Amino acid sequence: MAPPGGERGVTDARGVPLLCLPGGGSVPDHARWFPAGEHDTVKASRGHTSTVTHSMTDDKPPLKTGGPDSQPPDLNREREELLRSFPRGGRFGEELAPELERLRQRMEELERENASLRARLEEEDAIRRLLERVEALEAERGELLSRTHHAEQESSVYHDRFRQVEMEFANMANLFVASNQLHSSMSPRRVTRRIKEILAQLVGAERYCMYLTTADGRELVPVASEGIGTADQMPIRVDDPRFAAAVRSCASAFDEKCDPSQGSIEHPAVVFPLTIDDRVVGAIAIFSTLSQKTSLSTIDFELFRLLGQHAAAALVSASLFVHAEQKIPGLEAFLDLSV
Secondary structure: OOOHHHOEEEEOOOOOEEEEEHHHOOOOOOOOOOOOOOEEEEEOOOOOEEEEEOOOOOOOOOOOOOOOOOOOOOHHHHHHHHHHHHHHHHHHHHHHHHHHHHHHHHHHHHHHHHHHHHHHHHHHHHHHHHHHHHHHHHHHHHHHHHHHHHHHHHHHHHHHHHHHHHHHHHHHHHHHHHHHHHOOOOOHHHHHHHHHHHHHHHHOEEEEEEEEEOOOOOEEEEEEEEOOOHHHOOOEEOOOHHHHHHHHHOOOEEOOOOOHHHOOOOOOOEEEEEEEOOEEEEEEEEEEEOOOOOOOOHHHHHHHHHHHHHHHHHHHHHHHHHHOOOOOOOHHHHHHHOO
16 A cells, blocks of 8 residues: 555565655665664665655654655754764773783783793703703713623733733743753752752842751751852751751741841741651751842742752752762663552
């Protein structure tokens, strides 16, 4: 149903008029729709301008626009209302600006703190990895040091054992040389010279004298000496305190606390007996050794024992050979030697 006055209106689905155009014109496709109670200027497709009024209420009839009795919209009032709304928005914006600035600054501070914490965490992680690496290297170093120390100990044991073996070989060589020298000649003079060489070169004796017992075994008569005067080369009784201990025990007599290089005629450094089948036939007294020999070693006592057992036998054998006019006994002398 058309509205009064010959004007054609536009209604919605409920039949409520929305827009009336004067003269019954049609609504162009580009016409703008406005809420009820507001005014706008619509440019129609014919080129003229019309003022339209539309309503969204159901209880008011549609307003006529563009007629001779219609009133123009109050633009000044609307402008003033719009201007009055601006200060409220400005004050609200002014109130929000400091808060936004504070939030922006706080966000920047948090970002800086976050970056600092991230860098610190990275540094701490790197330090932790470095410390773990250091601990691993320290453990490896400790293991290597332990293995090195163990290897050094084993090497030291081997070196000590090697030195001992070398000394034993050297001692055996000295004993072999001494024994070979003693029995290399059947001349009493040469045997005596060999005994003196052993005492001087292998033992390191500086002053010494070799004695043989008399037939009754009561005295010791000097037969060879070195470094002592003629006045000191006198027969000595077997029970002389300097020789009695060695003759009775058939073993070397010496003072462990004394320096052998500081010995004298009254206090010999070493006295050891000369025996044949546990029978004392003489003695050798070493009154002092060379200045660099301040102590006696194991090889020295081995040489004393060798000389004590072989020197007298070599001397007696050489003397008997000379008295036999250097004749070798015949085969008959060896026939009864089988055991």
